[in-house]
Amino acid sequence: MIALVGLVAVMTALSLLLGSNLISPYAVVGALVDPANDPGAVVWGSRVPRTVLGLLVGLCLGVAGAVMQGQTRNPLADPGIFGVSAGASLAVVIGVYVVGTSSVLATLWLALAGAIVASIVVFGVAALGRGLSSPVPLAIAGTAVSALLVALTSYLVLSDETTLAAYRIWVVGSLSGRTLDGVGIAALFALAGLVFAVANVRSLNSLALGTELARGLGENLLRARILGLAAITLLTASAVAITGPIGFIGLTAPHIARRLVRGDHSWLVPASGLIGACVLLACDVIGRVIGGTAEVPVGVVLTVLGGVVFIGIVRRGRIAAL
């Protein structure tokens, strides 16, 4: 765990130091100490916000993934499964299609709203059926609702060229051009999500024993479920709002974390969050460096490289089953 924190610190430093604008490390440090010294406002105008947002989004996705897989006890569950990503996408596409807006800030608000509405619908469907206590219908309801939203999104995208042009860039997921302006609300949601996740950790440990046993241990299942779902929704929604849908971290960070720390969610959840932050920053840096002036979006680096690395990890060791 200490190693993970150290790794995050290294990534943060790298993220501040490297970029398509070549600035000497000395100048970067100088600018950090004294903002007036900032050459072309690259450090405070671009690298610091990117790094902060990268850390935040990675942390959110990693934590959300660990809570999600703990809640559903399904290794294939990623945080997007509650329709969060699909809802955000549809809202963003509707924004472009109807109003023609694709500014970063408008996109952020639309994505946030879409994500939350979609997950409320998913919970509603599951609650109407067998209640929230069982994870399986929840996952299936989420997949079904997502598919519906994705279909509507594709329809809009296919019927309008401007929408496709904006959507194909957004959907990849990127930190480029993001500033700290206006992300306050997303950060607030993320913070609330993190608090809920921490509060949910103990329940995750008893849920891991199965619903029946958890109930026997005196766990208030409904409360545990709602807390976890709220955490996942808030975390994923704010991440999607900031960068666009990045699915891979939430799905894989918990698997890697489970290899480092076995079992106990009070270690697993923070470890997964730190891994998420590391991975996202590392991929953003790589994307900046390999692309030259036309940088490769973090979402692309993440899925392409991350997929390969993940395969390597899975092949090398025994992955602990849930």
Next chain:
Amino acid sequence: MSILTRTPAHTPARSRRRTRVALVTTGCLVAAVLAGLIGILVGSSSLTAPDLVRTLLGGGTPGQELVVFELRMPRVLGGLLVGAALGLAGALTQTFARNPLATPDILGVTSGAALGAVLAIVVGGGSYAVGAGLLSLGLPAMAALGALATAAVVYGLSWRGGVDSYRLILIGIGATATLTGITSYLIARAQITDAQAASQWLVGSLSGMSWASVWPVLLTLAVVLPIALLQSSALAIGQLGDDLSTGLGVAVQRHKVIVIACAVLLTAAAVSASGPIEFVAFVAPQIVRRLARTGRPPLVASALMGAVIVAGGDAFARGVLPPGVPVGIVTAVIGAPYLIWLLTRRTERDTVS
């Protein structure tokens, strides 16, 4: 209902379940035939039911024969077959992985096919005119190649003195992520016309169906369906997990290779014919399982339900919706609400977790 409640005294639960499965299968078969007939009738040029019967019996005008045999038949048959292949592939993967979220695209098949096709459109094309040329010739082949190659690589990578289902799925997820990342990057960097063509293909559509694209799917189904059915009892035992199945005498590794190969071939055939109509493989087995109230999705009924969803969705799109809506969108719009409705009124326990 009275037939269902009055069951014989011996093994009542089992025979009741069998009756239900048979009932659901028959229902799906009838619905598939209906969807096919309606699919031939609806469309831009009008055709009445008597016209159809006359044409089928060989007494139609040349114009009617053209519409029925050359335009509608391949499209409708293609839809039925693609749907059946996807439904069956979905039922196989969900059963084999013991996870309702496991669809064939988790094995990397769909993302491989998508990358192959998008490469053909974006890189192979360069300009839109050439891309369109590739669309008619090289695209299905590229998609099939991508699908099979990816599945083989995923399977090979997960081999460590045998293939563990869990490891296979995780590696499939990794491969899917990598390939999807490349695909969406290609789309994001491509010319907007190529991006449009690629997005169109990625939704899945039956508009390009001809007899030439029907035969490969039909052939695959004809070969794979009997093999899959022969694996049925091993699949049932497989529900208990690898260790117990081995104990019960199932040759687990051989059985797995066969089931996975079946799912991969079915999906590859379907995807290269129509593009990825992804949702069908997930939703068809889930709906059928709930209707039949079985622990695992019945195979034949899943295939038939897939056929109903795709062919019915296409007929609905052509008959009711504004022109140009691809079937990949309609299947989700029809299938998802139905599954959601089934979910909200479900009272029994889920046995496939």
